[in-house]
Amino acid sequence: xxxxxxxxxYFLDARHQLVAIAAFLDRAERASGKDDFRLQAFRAxxxxxxxxxxxxxxxxxxxxxxxxxxxxxxxxxxGACGASARK
Amino acid sequence: MRYIEPHAHMVSRTxxxxxxxxxxxxxxxxxxxxxxxxxxxxxxxxxxxxxxLTEHEPRRAAKFxxxxxCWLCINSKEAEDVxxxxxxxxxxxxxxxxxxxxxxxEIGLNKNxxxxxxxxxxxxxxxxxxxxxxxxxxxxxxxKLKGTKLILDVLKNDKRIxxxxxxxxxxxxxxxxxxxxxxxxxxxxxxxxxxxxPARAIDILETYGRENIWMxxxxxxxxxxxxxxxxxxxxxxxxxxxxxxxxxxxxxxPKKFLSQSRNFKLGK
Numbered sequence: 001x002x003x004x005x006x007x008x009x010y011f012l013d014a015r016h017q018l019v020a021i022a023a024f025l026d027r028a029e030r031a032s033g034k035d036d037f038r039l040q041a042f043r044a045x046x047x048x049x050x051x052x053x054x055x056x057x058x059x060x061x062x063x064x065x066x067x068x069x070x071x072x073x074x075x076x077x078x079g080a081c082g083a084s085a086r087k
Numbered sequence: 088m089r090y091i092e093p094h095a096h097m098v099s100r101t102x103x104x105x106x107x108x109x110x111x112x113x114x115x116x117x118x119x120x121x122x123x124x125x126x127x128x129x130x131x132x133x134x135x136x137x138x139x140l141t142e143h144e145p146r147r148a149a150k151f152x153x154x155x156x157c158w159l160c161i162n163s164k165e166a167e168d169v170x171x172x173x174x175x176x177x178x179x180x181x182x183x184x185x186x187x188x189x190x191x192x193e194i195g196l197n198k199n200x201x202x203x204x205x206x207x208x209x210x211x212x213x214x215x216x217x218x219x220x221x222x223x224x225x226x227x228x229x230x231k232l233k234g235t236k237l238i239l240d241v242l243k244n245d246k247r248i249x250x251x252x253x254x255x256x257x258x259x260x261x262x263x264x265x266x267x268x269x270x271x272x273x274x275x276x277x278x279x280x281x282x283x284x285p286a287r288a289i290d291i292l293e294t295y296g297r298e299n300i301w302m303x304x305x306x307x308x309x310x311x312x313x314x315x316x317x318x319x320x321x322x323x324x325x326x327x328x329x330x331x332x333x334x335x336x337x338x339x340x341p342k343k344f345l346s347q348s349r350n351f352k353l354g355k
Binding site: 001005009010055057058061062064065066067068069071072073074075076077078079080081082083084 | 122164167197198199200201202203204226227228229230231232233236237259260261281286287290325326327
């Protein structure tokens with residue numbers, strides 16, 4: 001597909017999602033308290049979007065990923081929260 | 088448009104879903120053993136579950152002309168209890184001769200713990216011993232990258248495991264390449280919030296090609312869509328993919344992989 005065709009197909013949806021992200025950040029920043037590791041990872045992931053480099057989706061996913069390599073001692077729960085507190 | 092749903096937890100879905108899938112062109116549904124949403128208290132719960140997967144669900148699917156196949160294992164979410172896992176793994180061979188069983192799955196990791204890894208290795212051993220196909224669940228979200236690497240290390244280090252007989256499921260942009268590079272198959276799961284959207288799945292196909300890759304809904308008891316595969320096929324059509332390319336991904340590829348099991352037979 002041409003870039004024009006991709007824009008025709010996905011621009012409005014992407015715009016909608018971008019506004020939702022902006023509103024989420026406004027909401028979080030309006031609320032009391034500090035950033036936790038999730039919001040820190042979120043901001044790091046956002047920084048990947050403003051570059052001209054390829055593979056933005058991959059870089060965003062990597063920004064949220066646990067960078068360690070050894071198994072943890074014991075699973076304390078079953079769920080995942082979307083960002084890693086481990087460095 | 089015919090398609091195969093290679094990963095769906097139909098025990099958690101209504102009969103209406105079978106009908107909708109059949110109407111959408113589904114010819115076969117494959118159901119990996121899964122976590123029930125709560126921890127089962129004994130091996131007897133698994134015996135009942137495996138009976139449900141091998142006896143009851145095929146009959147429910149057949150009412151709509153659908154073939155039903157399944158995979159057997161203890162899921163990684165229940166793998167912290169190693170004693171229970173050992174009992175379930177000992178139970179699995181009793182069911183491997185059932186005529187809709189495709190292999191061992193979905194085994195893998197959830198939180199990447201030592202016990203999960205130990206139980207994963209035990210189930211890889213089981214698959215090797217009984218020459219079974221393997222379907223692997225990779226962890227969610229922040230745990231996926233690390234878990235996928237740990238899983239691939241185990242599989243690559245076991246020389247009995249032929250990579251073309253392994254499907255690594257729930258790949259995303261940061262894990263798909265390492266899976267395909269190992270010669271294993273990759274599954275993309277079309278699931279809200281935590282996995283791929285149709286558009287992203289098609290991006291992955293356009294970036295990494297259509298070989299050794301399939302798409303599934305992994306519909307279960309959570310918010311999920313049993314029609315995610317045909318909806319993504321429609322999205323592929325909107326993106327200009329020709330009918331033969333779409334059929335390769337949603338029908339021929341899963342058929343090719345699954346046909347490595349002697350039990351996988353589609354109706355005429």
